[in-house]
Amino acid sequence: MFTPLGHEVRGWPGRIEGDRVIQLAAQTLESFFTGGGKARDHAEYPLDEVRLLAPVRRPPSVRDFYAFESHVKNARAVTGRGEVPPEWYELPVFYFSNPAAIYGPDDDIPYPEGTQKLDYELEVAAVIGAEAKIAGFTVMNDWSARDLQRKEMAVGLGPAKGKDFATSLGPVLVTADELGDLRLEMVARVNGEERSRGNLGELYWPWETIVAHAARNSELRPGDVIGSGCVGTGCILEHGDERWLQPGDEVELEVEGIGRLRNRIG
Secondary structure (H helix, E strand, C coil), X not given: CEEECCCCCCCECEEEECCEEEEECCCCHHXXXXXXXXXXXXXXXEHHHEEECCCCCCCCCEEEECCCHHHHHHHHHHCCCCCCCHHHHCCCCEEECCCCCEECCCCEECCCCCCCCEECCEEEEEEECHHHCEEEEEEXXXXXXXXXXXXXXXXXXXXXXXXXXXXXXXXXXXXXXXXXXXXXXXXXXXXXXXXXXXXXXXXXXXXXXXXXXXXCCCCCCCCCEEECCCCCCCCHHHHCCCCCECCCCEEEEEECCCEEEEEEEC
16 A cells, blocks of 8 residues: 555555556555455556555454464473473464554554553564455564563453554565465564574465455455464564563564565554
């Protein structure tokens, strides 16, 4: 999604070709997936004269999986929860996040009330297109208030308020055939300092299994977002150094072949 600089931020779906963006004949990416989308020859913009928005601004749903074994092991070790439960190896698990709290590239993320342990999570998200199939992939930041999350999950439910204040997506959606084998390098930086590095190829559960599980006894709709979960070492929690995010910090997530998703903490 994009909007020309100087215009009202309403957003149109577009296709990037070189240094140009071609507006597609659809109101949203979701409607493009379901039949619209031929290029409008008269609606073409230089790439440096548009602002990129979240690929899906109001997805029907957001499911975030927990699919990297190394992240599960690291997080459980840091928080003193012991070994990975055997059930984790039996099926891919996920939680629902908030589709009304989506942010795009260069958006400010409001610092959530009630936390002193704000974290990022370095992820990739699949976006569902027609026929409940993956239309493409984008970078995802599953912002996390760790102190709120830990209290909620001690009760046996969650994460809820520890997560639902913000999810960032962007900068673009890239199809699987453009990305190749999906062994993509993933990097997180805070104020220019590299803090995390991993690879999408380390997923324990393949995307086909993840999508099939999401669709079981349910209906996947165009625009649904399905997160990979955090890559190993892809968050502050795993490092155990308590260097939590502060207002004014700039967080940049970069995934090979997709691009950089940058946000500032408001």
